[in-house]
Amino acid sequence: MALFSSVSLCMLVFFSFFFFTCFSSKHNKHHNVNDSFSLSFPLTLSINSTTKTNPIVPSISPYKYSMALVVTLPIGTPPQLQQMVLDTGSQVSWIHCDNKKGPQKKQPPTTSSFDPSLSSSFFALPCNHPLCKPQVPDISLPTDCDANRLCHYSFSYTDGTVVEGNLVRENIALSPSLTTPPIILGCANQSDDARGILGMNLGRLSFPNQAKITKFSYFVPVKQTQPGSGSLYLGNNPNSSCFRYVKLLTFSKSQSQRMPNLDPLAFTLPMQGISIGGKKLNIPPSVFKPDTTGFGQTIIDSGSEFSYMVDKAYNVIRNELVKKVGSKIKKDYIYGGVADICFDGDATEIGRLVGDMVFEFEKGVEIVIPKERVLIEVDGGVHCFGIGRAEGLGGGGNIIGNFYQQNLWVEFDLAKHRVGFRGANCSKSAKYSTRRVNGLM
DSSP: OOOOOOOOHHHHHHHHHHHHHSSOOOOOOBOOOOTTOEEEEEEEEEOOOOEEOOSSOTTSBOEEOOOEEEEEEEETTTTEEEEEEEETTOSOOEEEBOOOOOTTOOSOOSSSSBOGGGOTTOEEOBTTSGGGSTTOTTOOOOEEEOTTSBEEEEEEOTTSOEEEEEEEEEOBEEETTEEOSOEEEEEEEEESOSOEEEEOSSSTTSHHHHHTOOEEEEEEOOTTSOTTOEEEEEEOOTTGGGOEEEEOBOOOHHHHHTOTTOOTTSOBOOEEEEEETTEEOOOOGGGGSOOTTSTTOEEEOTTOSSEEEOHHHHHHHHHHHHHHHGGGBOTTOOBTTTBOOEESSOHHHHHHHHOOEEEEEGGGOEEEEOGGGSEEEEETTEEEESEEEGGGGTOOSEEEOGGGGBTEEEEEETTTTEEEEEESSOOOSGGGTTTEEETTO
16 A cells, blocks of 8 residues: 545545535435445545655665555545545555644534544544454554553554554445445544545455445546546446456465465455566466465555565566666666666657566456556656565565556455456457456557
């Protein structure tokens, strides 16, 4: 996952109009959602230029978190619009809180942080709540008691983001007539960004599980297009007939306990291989599957911009690119400690020389990253191949990040334990007879 800069005020105005005009006005009450419902929300591609330096290795180029998928949801009673990064790699959702009690404070804020004092449905979990006790199964939140005897948490993400606050219970208004049951989430009073996180993984505290949502999908717009061109569907996607599905790899509790490097709550894909420029790389399929320790797991993560591969895959990829464009690779340059396949030259020309890249899955399903989008612009005209070295993060798994999900729909069918892909344009033409999902469609 990653955190990023704010969405413009005009998007919030647009969302407010969208939210209050797309649904009939009925008395607001809780409902258990089901397979028949379908709600869509604008999904904005948020771009940020903030950099974080590496204090241990200052010669390494600082990492720039520059791309996130942001959805704005109405939270609390009455609703306050909150910007949240859509993150399929996280379990616990959280919002940025700022309690500004005072006689002059009568209306909910239109942007930025959430004010708990203005919500009648807000409830802070006390220290004696079961979730605030250590060793809660499948929840790794480090919690303790704060000075007010409330449940306090503090944790950090692999990108360096630090979040600290209280666990709370609050409602999320999906529409004027549909509000979730009380959702447990974090109310952060200290974080590196005002944006929150919408945790969407398989954990029991994730937003889909708490809201009883069994299916969701999103479309990732192309980075160069105007903000607001993406979409998030909760429930059925009306264009799902064109999706090509792969079964998720699942793990029992006993299996997970024997695999210390496994994330059992992640969406684990049955990846088979990678091709670059029409050439199938010599990477055994076993490299993309978790071994007996969980090392090698391949997940899809909407909260990570870069993709990452373990050394057995990354080294093969790098060697192939050295053959194709080795003379153009920027020497003695490592971006963020994870990416060393970077270039100063014309990105269009380099992409043409590299060619399309294909992620290959079971049953012939493929995600094609067109040559125009194999490189990410990272700093001052420098472009890097969008795959970093997983070991540089201190991890032992493969990750497909959001940059390589551009111009694609991705659907998560939790009831059937599968993930579907399709191109931007839904068509039953012969393009789909090969089960290929092409980012150019």
